[in-house]
Amino acid sequence: MELVFNGSLKLIQLENSHIKLSSFLLVVFYFPTTLLFPEVPSSLKKALLYLMTTRPGSGWHGSLDLVYSCERDTTYLTHALVKAPLKVQRPFYPEGKSVCHSVILHTAGGIVEGDSLSQTIRLRENANTLITTAAAGKVYRSNGKLAKQIVRIKIESGACLEWVPQETIIFNGAIYQQDLRVELAPGASWLGWEITRLGRSARGEKFLEGNWRSHTEIWQQGQPLLIDRQWLPAGEAIINSSLGLAGQPIVASLIWIGKPVSQNIIERAQTLWSDKQYLGEAGVTQTQARGLLCRYRGSSTADVRNWFTGVWQLLRLSLMKRSVIKPRVWM
Structure with a gap:
């Protein structure tokens, strides 16, 4: 053809x-x-x-602007401005009105070269929101142009955002940059994770061409609480190096910043990993802001998501005082 x-x-x-x-x-x-x-x-x-x-020849320039507000102990999506290919589903409340669940969709099926996507999300005072994605994200091979996605999040006092997207699959040859910046007011909480698969490893593909950058920053009152920058220029050397992927296709991070985590929570997060026969390597540490940081490098999306979900539910029960729940789109 x-x-x-x-x-x-x-x-x-x-x-x-x-x-x-x-x-x-x-x-x-x-x-x-x-x-x-x-x-x-x-x-x-x-x-x-x-x-x-098919998308426009110059790439998509999609955007998503969401505002969540709390009134009488109920969190509402009070503002939603979307531009294709991004879309947000109607909010739902599987655990009561206090926590608003939202699902973000990419209606074009994936990101290609030239695409520039932006998301702006704001939680007003005391709002509680859980955001996930409808499916795994895909970033397709590039012929030389950059594809990028920028996410800006502002969380006001007493508000809490649980940001738990499904994995992102970076195809061999993709050139992709993702930037995430979170602004936390005093008394605000953030739980977020990022699971990235480099190459379609299920079909034997490796990330031998292309470039991947990930910048995550969390700030509070003008002070950085966490700066996490990752850069992976594709190739055999970095893929096989112990300082790179060590032969593994998946890297992932989970971050919690809000109420201080205790040594007991850190040890329980470590136990959630060590008690299972998971594939790969993992680490758990406390951040300078007395938050929690979990890292994964391995080959199994199911293993890292199960571990991250266990840690997330531990934090929900211990610090958020919420019951265990999984987004229905994961079922």
Whole structure:
């Protein structure tokens, strides 16, 4: 199959088929049979689907602006401004009105070169919110252009955000940068994690080409509580180095900053790892702000998510005084 792009006109050549798509009209010529639905070849259906879901040539410049407010012990999504391909589902309350659950979707199916996505999320005083994603994120191979995503979060006094997205899969050849900055007011709490798979390892793919950068910063009253910058230029050397991936495809971090963690919580988080036959390496430490930092390097998304979920639920019970729960989209 050959793809030719010319402005808004796209031409796909499929053996003896020609498909043209303009901004307003789709015209299909198919020989020798007419385009009756039962007779449409699967390859032609795939081509049509590709054309109908393809993004602008310059990449998506999507955005998401959300504000959560608390009134009478109920947290509401009071402002939502979205621009494709980002979208937020209608809020739901599986654990009562005090905690608002939201699911963010990427309707285009993944990030490609030239995409620039931004999210701005604000929790007003005493708001409680849990945000996850509908599916694993995907960052596709690039021909040289950068794809980036910027997330800015502001959490006011007494508010708590649980930021628990599903994993991000960085395809071999991707050039991707993700920036996350959290501003915490005194008395605010943040729990967040990031799980990144470099290369589609299930099909034997390694991250041998491309570039991945991740910048995470957490601030309070102009002071940095945690600065975490990661950079991985693809290649055999860094993938196999003990200072890099050590031959593993997944790196992950969990961060809690809010009420101080005790030595007992740190030890229990370590035990949640050591008591299981998980694959990979893990570490647990206390941050300078008396928060909690968990690290993972390994090969199993299920293992790291199970461990992180266990630590998260430990923090929920011990510090947030909330019951154990998992987002329904994970089921």
